Amino acid sequence: MGMTQRIRIASRASAMATAQVNWLMAEITRMSPGTVPEFVPITTAGDTWTGPLTEVGGKGAFTSAVARAVLDGRADLALHCAKDMPGDEPEPDGTVCLYPRRDDVHDVLVHPAGTKLDDLPAGTRIGTSAPRRIAQLAASHPHLTVVPVRGNADTRLGLTRSGDVDAVILALAGLRRLGREAEATEIIDTDRMMPALGAGQLALQIRADDHDLLDVLTPLTDPAATRAALAERTLLRALAGHCHAPIAGHATAHAAGELYLAARVYTPNGSAMLAAARTGPDPQTLGRAVAQDLIAQGANDLLASSRRR
Numbered sequence: 320m321g322m323t324q325r326i327r328i329a330s331r332a333s334a335m336a337t338a339q340v341n342w343l344m345a346e347i348t349r350m351s352p353g354t355v356p357e358f359v360p361i362t363t364a365g366d367t368w369t370g371p372l373t374e375v376g377g378k379g380a381f382t383s384a385v386a387r388a389v390l391d392g393r394a395d396l397a398l399h400c401a402k403d404m405p406g407d408e409p410e411p412d413g414t415v416c417l418y419p420r421r422d423d424v425h426d427v428l429v430h431p432a433g434t435k436l437d438d439l440p441a442g443t444r445i446g447t448s449a450p451r452r453i454a455q456l457a458a459s460h461p462h463l464t465v466v467p468v469r470g471n472a473d474t475r476l477g478l479t480r481s482g483d484v485d486a487v488i489l490a491l492a493g494l495r496r497l498g499r500e501a502e503a504t505e506i507i508d509t510d511r512m513m514p515a516l517g518a519g520q521l522a523l524q525i526r527a528d529d530h531d532l533l534d535v536l537t538p539l540t541d542p543a544a545t546r547a548a549l550a551e552r553t554l555l556r557a558l559a560g561h562c563h564a565p566i567a568g569h570a571t572a573h574a575a576g577e578l579y580l581a582a583r584v585y586t587p588n589g590s591a592m593l594a595a596a597r598t599g600p601d602p603q604t605l606g607r608a609v610a611q612d613l614i615a616q617g618a619n620d621l622l623a624s625s626r627r628r
């Protein structure tokens with residue numbers, strides 16, 4: 320290389336995404352002092368649109384617009400939340416994803432008075448729009464009222480202050496990145512609220528032939544997180560899932576190279592649930608096997624009823 324290496328990082332510019340970029344730029348500078356990271360903010364139709372996301376191409380429109388900057392040569396790296404990368408669209412040719420250490424995967428309740436989920440009275444309005452959260456909440460706490468909310472994590476937090484909702488459910492990892500972890504009033508255990516596939520996981524997407532950048536980023540990657548992410552991505556793709564589908568799942572890397580992957584598929588109202596779990600050494604084989612277990616139980620029919628509306 321010799322010369323100073325510019326690393327242009329494409330990302331959305333929400334408060335959470337900006338915090339993620341700042342973290343990555345600091346890590347890159349720390350690991351490779353000879354590099355100069357730059358932020359290339361990407362605004363998508365979904366950022367300004369306040370109506371249903373499905374009308375602007377769904378959640379996947381965000382990540383594909385960010386990835387396009389790398390494919391077009393406007394950026395060197397696309398920074399995504401793995402959770403927001405759909406599994407029902409073809410992966411663009413010629414890119415690879417690298418996975419740094421995983422953050423916390425839990426969802427949390429934010430209730431201004433600190434009341435716990437199990438103590439909330441009937442009719443309490445819970446703000447969330449994730450079908451995965453809605454289905455699990457309806458299954459475990461049918462007496463609560465789900466209020467669909469859209470917008471960034473900071474917008475959602477504001478809704479408890481304004482009284483639009485009584486409480487919200489959010490990802491702990493997102494709150495941490497915003498420096499607002501203290502507002503979480505209850506960590507919901509993963510048995511009651513199984514995380515999204517890719518929860519708490521950042522993905523660094525680069526051109527597969529960008530060997531200089533691969534060298535810079537390799538020290539940032541985490542082998543266990545990478546194996547878990549591959550298992551979860553494979554499962555999501557095998558189910559053609561996306562974040563409008565009530566799919567939950569979580570891979571954990573065991574010692575001795577074994578991986579454990581558990582997953583659930585719900586009906587939108589939580590009235591039925593399919594579950595599968597397996598252990599195995601190879602992430603992709605494991606992801607496909609758990610998907611097959613779910614499909615054998617009827618996952619495709621269940622998911623067909625909740626396809627992008």
Ligand SMILES: NCc1[nH]cc(CCC(=O)O)c1CC(=O)O
Pocket residue numbers: 400401402403472488489490491492493517518519520521
């Ligand atoms: N759907 C938006 C989104 N994408 C990733 C996170 C949180 C951070 C992560 O899990 O990586 C969030 C916010 C939330 O669900 O509360």
